Structure formats: C-alpha cells, structure tokens
Amino acid sequence: MVSEDAQVYVISVAAELAGMHPQTLRQYDRLGLVSPGRTRGRGRRYSLRDIATLREVQRLSQDEGVNLAGIKRILELEAQVDRLQRQVEYLRAFTEPGRRVFTAAPSGDVVAVRPGQRPPGTRTVRGELTATPGALVLWQPTPR
CATH class of the missing domain: 1.10.1660.10 (Multidrug-efflux Transporter Regulator; Chain: A; Domain 2)
Incomplete structure (x- = not known):
C-alpha cells in the first residue's frame, strides 16, 4: 500500500x-x-x-x-x-490526573516533562527544586 x-x-x-x-x-x-x-x-x-x-x-x-x-x-x-x-x-500523552509538569525549552516551545523527571534548567538544592538563572519553569504541584 x-x-x-x-x-x-x-x-x-x-x-x-x-x-x-x-x-x-x-x-x-x-x-x-x-x-x-x-x-x-x-x-x-x-x-x-x-x-x-x-x-x-x-x-x-x-x-x-x-x-x-x-x-x-x-x-x-x-x-x-x-x-x-x-x-x-x-502534551496530553505526558500528563496524568493530578500531576502535570511543563517547562519551556530553549526554543520557547512548551515541553512536557514526565512525572519524576527533572525539567531542563532546574536543579535540586537541599531537597527543593529550583530553576537555574534564565530558566522558565512552570509546574503544578501534586495535591496533598
């Protein structure tokens, strides 16, 4: 075919x-x-x-x-x-109810990040997720 x-x-x-x-x-x-x-x-x-x-x-x-x-x-x-x-x-393929993580790629496109994966441009300092200077990271925390 x-x-x-x-x-x-x-x-x-x-x-x-x-x-x-x-x-x-x-x-x-x-x-x-x-x-x-x-x-x-x-x-x-x-x-x-x-x-x-x-x-x-x-x-x-x-x-x-x-x-x-x-x-x-x-x-x-x-x-x-x-x-x-x-x-x-x-983007829907990466989401699950109650937990969604999105970030902006260097190109400006919205990028979905799998739960448990660190978004690009971020790091963990003393157990807290922080963005490196110049990075734009948007996230919705998991409800407790």
Missing part, C-alpha cells in the same frame, strides 16, 4: 486524479497552494495528500467562490490547527 505522503505521481497523473489540467497544477505550485516534491531533474511528484489538497482547492474555488488568496490563507490556517492539535496530543 502506498503511503498518503509518498510522492509518486507525475503531474499528468496527478492532474487526471484531481480532475484538473496540468497547467492548473503548475499555477497552484507557483502560488504556493500545493507544493509537490521534486525529482533531481526538478520534475514535480505529487502525493495522495497533495491530490486531496488539489481537490479541496477546486471545491473552495468553484463551489464556495473563494479566491486563490483566500484559499491559501485557509490552507495555512488548517495546517496551523493541525500542528497545534498534534502539540496538544503530545
């Missing part, structure tokens, strides 16, 4: 699967709506995910009357929502 992200379809096949003219796919690529992978010779290779996006672009344009700039913004916002949902799921 071919992965949804495997970039295997040449432009003519992708255009046929999406119900579009190949020139339309080239235009969408130039506008940044759908950016397929490239071969060493710079030929475009589309994935099933790209083809689904092409169909969504066509639906938004023809059925909903959204212009291409609006479609590009919609696609960007959907991608942002997907990234945020993945981050929420990642």
